[in-house]
Amino acid sequence: MSYTAPVKDMLFVMKELAGLDEIAALPGFEDATEETARAVLDESARLCGEVLAPLNAEGDKNPSSLKDGMVTATPGFREAFQQYAEGGWQGLQHPADYDGQGLPKLVATPCIEMLNAANTSFALCPLLTDGAIEALLTAGSEEQKQRYVPKLISGQWTGTMNLTEPQAGSDLALVRTRAEPQGDGTYRIFGTKIFITWGEHDMAENIVHLVLARLPDAPDGVKGISLFIIPKFMVDQDGSLGARNDVHCVSIEHKLGIKASPTAVLQFGDHGGAIGYLVGEVNCGLEYMFIMMNATRFAVGVQGVALADRAYQRAVAYAKERVQSRPVDGSAKAAVTIIHHPDVRRMLGTMRALTEGARALAYVTAAHSDIAHHHPDAAVRADHQAVYEYLVPVVKGWSTELAIDVTSLGVQVHGGMGYIEETGAAQHLRDARILPIYEGTTAIQANDLVGRKTLRDGGAVATRLLAAVSQTLDALAAREEPDFESMREHLTKGHRSLATAIDFILANAKRDPNAVFAGSVPYLKLAGIVLCGWQMARALLAASSDETRDAAFCSAKIATARFYAEHILPQATALEISITSAKGMQGVLALSEEQF
Amino acid sequence: MSYTAPVKDMLFVMKELAGLDEIAALPGFEDATEETARAVLDESARLCGEVLAPLNAEGDKNPSSLKDGMVTATPGFREAFQQYAEGGWQGLQHPADYDGQGLPKLVATPCIEMLNAANTSFALCPLLTDGAIEALLTAGSEEQKQRYVPKLISGQWTGTMNLTEPQAGSDLALVRTRAEPQGDGTYRIFGTKIFITWGEHDMAENIVHLVLARLPDAPDGVKGISLFIIPKFMVDQDGSLGARNDVHCVSIEHKLGIKASPTAVLQFGDHGGAIGYLVGEVNCGLEYMFIMMNATRFAVGVQGVALADRAYQRAVAYAKERVQSRPVDGSAKAAVTIIHHPDVRRMLGTMRALTEGARALAYVTAAHSDIAHHHPDAAVRADHQAVYEYLVPVVKGWSTELAIDVTSLGVQVHGGMGYIEETGAAQHLRDARILPIYEGTTAIQANDLVGRKTLRDGGAVATRLLAAVSQTLDALAAREEPDFESMREHLTKGHRSLATAIDFILANAKRDPNAVFAGSVPYLKLAGIVLCGWQMARALLAASSDETRDAAFCSAKIATARFYAEHILPQATALEISITSAKGMQGVLALSEEQF
Structure with a gap:
């Protein structure tokens, strides 16, 4: 398909x-x-x-596939x-x-x-x-x-990001790859990097590896990491390619999904040292990575939207074609296509509502980035940059978590056929399963959301977003039809839960960090559910106010928004309770290792 | 591992x-x-x-693997x-x-x-x-x-269940396999069955296929299906094996998981007809299947508990071994094993609480079956049989749905290593993904729970279970410690949500079947969450009252119960809203096919 x-x-x-x-x-x-x-x-x-x-x-x-160090x-x-x-x-x-x-x-x-x-x-x-x-x-x-x-x-060359090492995944403080200065402004790099996506391949003539490594005298931890360019083939002054550099693919991983994307183990410096060029200042590598990482994390969030939509399209096609069982309301005497069954509608509605909400939040986030880079007023740019930075971990974390649920529902809609690989539904689930892991796990996104994005400014940006949701609630209040009332009821509750969670985090971060960080992923999910719900409410208002678009398109937007209100937004309450019920080192936080 | x-x-x-x-x-x-x-x-x-x-x-x-019709x-x-x-x-x-x-x-x-x-x-x-x-x-x-x-x-022979055909999955009314009476009491069977688990293999000397088929004069639909024994090798009077019967494996499926279990396409009667023996009465096949299916569905629910526990054990082992990042509370200067991080605790706590709750409900369900079969008093037997029958779709549906979440969390705990097949975590997720599909999808379980198990007796058994939960709530009320108060608060809310859902189903099934069946899976999940939570509350009471067992074991039980109360039970509210907000053919139920 x-x-x-x-x-x-x-x-x-x-x-x-x-x-x-x-x-x-x-x-x-x-x-x-x-x-x-x-x-x-x-x-x-x-x-x-x-x-x-x-x-x-x-x-x-x-x-x-890998053969003799070359990936085809x-x-x-x-x-x-x-x-x-x-x-x-x-x-x-x-x-x-x-x-x-x-x-x-x-x-x-x-x-x-x-x-x-x-x-x-x-x-x-x-x-x-x-x-x-x-x-x-x-x-x-x-x-x-x-x-x-x-x-x-x-596209003559492609690029890679080399962060992870066997002992240094989420924790880049543990990076060990060494960079030895050669006195001529270049460095020789020695070390092993793992999980390097498209780290070796034959689709382009050269690969530009960006690599985190440590100088011999660098401080311990994240403050001693520098960033280097290590091209696969050396580049001459005129841009033509020279000798092969000392970076080699020694294996590629056997993975659950995204199988066509080679995940390489790269060995640097086994034959005298890979020649590298310092990017920016010494020991500032992680800082540069963080600036860049917002873009990459945002893109991974978009992958979540993408796989969710692909799974939705496949499930809809199957549901329109597969004939099975009579309708529960007795409206037909013979078996019908399964899209007529209420439970299949519920599954498709869930897939669709989650996907549309996540897409809307991602695109809105992209617009904040554009304003942050192009607005003539520096204060406006700073405001939008701050909102963009708050939203990136939400888009990355929430869109990728929901992608697993949506692609899994896609399998379920297919019944037994969904479990057969030839059908194609299972591939989307397998492919999606990496999304909440790479470029920072959901926990890493959530730590970022709590630490750098909520606590650091005392909740200023979070509060600004809550105020914006309130404006949409006011606009909903001006309409009396049931679709608007239902959205207003559930978005109001979601807004309140998010506000409560933010207050809890601000109040407890210093005195009870374990409790706050135990609730970091629930907070990220809560922010995702409510902020995507906010976008669905705005879509509801837009779809109902424009008479020029076609009616079928608009009524589908309205139905999907209402579905989101009644089936997705109510999950906010449970997340609020998860977040606010944690106190100190109690419960599972208090158990000894042996008790697990 | x-x-x-x-x-x-x-x-x-x-x-x-x-x-x-x-x-x-x-x-x-x-x-x-x-x-x-x-x-x-x-x-x-x-x-x-x-x-x-x-x-x-x-x-x-x-x-x-399959070769020349034989599976090794x-x-x-x-x-x-x-x-x-x-x-x-x-x-x-x-x-x-x-x-x-x-x-x-x-x-x-x-x-x-x-x-x-x-x-x-x-x-x-x-x-x-x-x-x-x-x-x-x-x-x-x-x-x-x-x-x-x-x-x-x-174990000299093994058995199979042959229900599904390409056009007849959830809907057995569409079964087409033919059974032609031979006049000597035997039948010749012709047709194709798919998704036959261990339908052909070399682990035992014979395979006893139980097969649904139609007699030439049978009524349409489910009332015209009969059950037949079709042995792979004919069985002589003395029990020794005779000629090969006309049933042959023509292919096995390439699946997402449970790969060692051959899923066969069986062809009956391509060489003159497979010899079959009628089981019980003509046209009563589906009825027999339903009696037996409770046992099989229950066993699939237990598979969910099993895979969840296996994934939990693997995740715990990894979390105790993998060193990454310093603790958020600053209690150590160096990186620690990840089991010390609050988010990892939350994931392990979720896995553990869901698994323990599901195990408890499954074992309690087994006990009802034992009483239903062995109690001397017929009225007591009937009572327990009714409770058993209510609980089977809950155990099957809920334990298998949560197995996906738990095994997926198991992958997440492993970070990038979880995505590498050699680690083993991903296999559990792939294996678990079939559980909510085979032996009746979650939707089929939910239809059974709504139709045969809740509506047919006017909610009598459901109400009896609610009363039993109330008794546990009373026992909790006698204790003032925070663990008991928290459980009482959240189980009380869950109990109320389940009662509301049951009332809604009873009140609306006739006049608004689409609304009720759109909420059937949420109802099943709600029943699962609340009834497993009830068992966790009982475990909390038991663990806190017995002074003879070891303290570490009991305090872990108490912590897990409280985790369930605060992180799992609150989801009941959202499910109640999902169920009760559906009305008539509105929202996504009302969209035309083209709008999807």
Whole structure:
């Protein structure tokens, strides 16, 4: 089954919820009109639907393979990557100064969603390359930017992020890879990096590895980590490729999903040392990574939306085709397609509501990033940057957690056929299962949300978001129809639960950090449920106020929003209780290791 | 990593919650003392831990394979099955009259849990054989029982259940397999059955297929289905094996999990007709299946408990070993094992609380079955049978749904290593994903719970269970410590939500069946959460009242119960809202097919 990008839904969110028109009014984004956005999305939809989606199952059956240190991508991937590169897609959101298209993140985001929905394994290569480009633009010298970024944007080269080592996963303080200065401004790097996505492959002529390592005299912990460029092939002054560098793929992992994406173990310096170039200042590597990581984490959140939508589309297609059992209300004498059964509707409604809510929050987050980078007023930029930074762990954590539930429901809709690999539903679940783990687990996102994003500013941004939700509640109050009343009732309760949770975190973080951090993931989920519910409420208002759009589209938006209100938002209460009932080292926090 | 059966936990539940002493006092169960139970569990734990658990990963890597119509089990399985058979384990809960051990279901259930925790794929062969034995004991002639049951109990032969056909999954009304009477009392069977677990293999010398088929003059729908015995090899008068019957395995499925368990497509009658023997009366096949299905569905619920526990054990072992990051409360200067981090505790607490609650409800359900079969008073038997029948879809549906969440959390605790197949955590998730599908999807369980188990008796059994929960609430009220207060608060709310849901279902089933059935799965989950919470409350009371047991064991039980109260029970409110907010064909029920 192929994939059809939901361009109409995407444009609705971009225009009605994320403020595409405002974004297009920002300096530098004058070309990002609705018309342009539609043209870009249509073209992206074509590439993803026709070229990349058909390769998705193939990548699962015939993963990337390693032989003699070289990784060969799944047949067809190399050619597809050429098409992707030639179409200029890698440069979509990168600056025109380096041959990018300079489009808003708000326009790039739906394209990234499509890419991931079509073929998550494939999409990871551009996703990591985006990360490398961001890192170089953030911290690289002008010479480094000129040398590497245009080649990454053109797709001639790809990029990787090398953080993890066997003993250093979530905890980068434990990084051991060494960088020895050579006296000529270069370094020789020695160490092992694991879980390197597309760390070795044959889709492009060179790979630019960005690597965290320690100088010999560096302080312990995260304050002693520096960032290095280590190209697979050395790059001459004129940009042509030179000798092979001393970085080698020694194995690739056998994984639950995203099998076409090679996850490499890279060995640096086994033959004298890999030549590396320092990026930015010594010992500031983690800081640069954090700036870049917001972009990568956001993109992983979009992967969650993408896989959820792909699973939804597949489940709907099956539910419209599979005939089984008579309707429970006796409205037909013979068996009907299962989409007529209330429980199947409930499953599809859950999948759809979660996906639409997560998409809306992600696109709104992208718009905050655009304003944060392009608004002429520095104070406005700072405000939006702060909101963007609050929302990134929510988008990353919540969209990826729900992707597991949605893809699992996708299997369930298929019944026994869902368990058979040929059906394709199970692949989405297997692929989705990595999302809440890589680029920082949900717990890491939640720690970030509690620590850096809520406590550090005394809850200022969180409170601002709560005030914005209140405004939407006021708008709902002006309408008396049941759809609006139901949304107002449940969003009000959700808003109250989120406010209570934030108060609890602010009040207890110092005196009872264990209790607060035991509730960090429930807090992230609560924020996700309520803030996505807020977007669903805004969608409800938008869909009911515009008479020009087609009625079927709008009534579906209204029904989905109400479903979200009655089936998703009520979970907020349970999360509030989880968060606020933790006190000190009691309960399971108090058990000894032996009691587990 | 191996598996250690939690014998102490199991005995606690058997004795304190499921009333082992009362069961041992029933006629015919005099031998089932605590001492015997302990000895049986210890011996079962040894077999499962030493023989079957080590084969689990092997079965995943080297699934059963098909060649020339013959299936070869994973290396080691055949020998392990010999040990299982020779130990008499297949006969544990079957009558001594047919060479079984005649032990209570309450004693057999922990052994079945162990078997499934050790090796789910392997355990499916005995599980389906149990089903075949039950079906024959229920509906077979004395001659059929004598001929087949002792061989099934001894493990010389195994059994299968053949219900599903390509067009007939949840909807058995659509079964097309034909049975043509031969005039000599036998039938010739023609048709295709799919998803037949252990439908062909080399672990035993014969396979007894129980097959649903239609006679030529049978009425349409479920009232025209008869049940047949179709042995793989014909059985002579003296019990020796004769000619090969005309049933052949034409393919086995490529599945997400339980890979060592061959899922066969069986072709009946391609070479003249498979010889079959009618079981019981013509056209009563589905009725017999339903009697037997309660047993099989219950066993699948136990599989959910089993896989949840296995995933929990693996996650705990990893969390005690993996060093990463300093504690959030600053209590150590260096990185610690991750079991010290509050979020990891929350994940392990969730896994543990869900698993213990589900185990308790399953064992209590087994005890009801024992009383229903062995109590001298017919009225008492009928009462317990009714409670058993109410609880079976709850145990099946809820334990299997939570098994997905628990095994998925097990992956999450492992971080990136969880996604690597060699770690073993991902296999449990893949294996668990079939549980809410086979032997009736969660929706089918929920329809059963709403229709046959709640509406048919006007909510009588449901109300009786609510009254029993109230008694436990009274016992909690007598205690003033915070653990008891917290449990009372949350169980009271859960009890109220369940009562509200039952009232809603009773009031609306006739006038608004779509609304009621849209809430059927939420109702099943609500019943699961509240009734397991009731068992956790009973465990809390038992653990706090017994001074003789060791303190560490009891304080862990108390902490886990409180965790359940504060983190699981609060979900009841959201489910109540999901159920009661549905009205008529509104919202996603009202959308046209095209709107999806």
